[in-house]
Amino acid sequence: MGWSTSWTEILGFATGAVCVWLVARQHIANWPVGIANNVFFIVLFTQAGLYADAGLQIVFIALAAYGWWSWTHGGGPGTATALPVRRTTRTEWAWLLVAGAVGIAALTLLLDRVSDSTVPFWDALTTGLSLMATYGQCRKRLESWWLWIAADLVYIPLYASKGLYLTAVLYVGFLALCVAGLIGWRRTLPAARAAVSAPAVTA
Secondary structure, eight states, X not given: OOOOOOHHHHHHHHHHHHHHHHHHTTOTTHHHHHHHHHHHHHHHHHHHTOHHHHHHHHHXXXXXXXXXXXXXXXXXXXXXXXXXXBOOOHHHHHHHHHHHHHHHHXXXXXXXXXXXXXXXXXXXXXHHHHHHHHHHHHTTBTTHHHHHHHHHHXXXXXXXXXXXXXXXXXXXXXXXXXXXXXXXXXHHHHHHHHHHHSOOOOO
């Protein structure tokens, strides 16, 4: 279609699509695939001048390690049970919103003053939303999908404006997968509640 792309962007496209599909299916392999995706995007975003998004990938790698452990150990010490899908509590929302607002404001000022970014606010906004969503994903909070959807709606025109058309198309796919993930995780909520509330049966 006359687009200029690179192998880095193509590999980022492929690993990103597989990663989100695996997350929607609650498959543990999403974490190593996601780490590979982060490495490709560090290179790609640095070349495009999206420095906050490039730095965000490093944070994503650290969060992926935590999420990998959390999904396999149920988030509790000494446990080996799978982490169930739950809703975000009011306390968690309060912390997320405060931390997100402060982080976005601080990062906008930083990018505006010490980098040549042409889109400091939008770069910071997507970074903040993505970090909030990743925390929710690590803890299997249902509402993390809504945060990813909000981020994707900003990412798509942002990447297109930078000439990263293949990545913009990838995020259209991410948006569709996020909707599917939201629906799929929501369906597991009744089962998760039933498993918690059901009395133990002894032989």
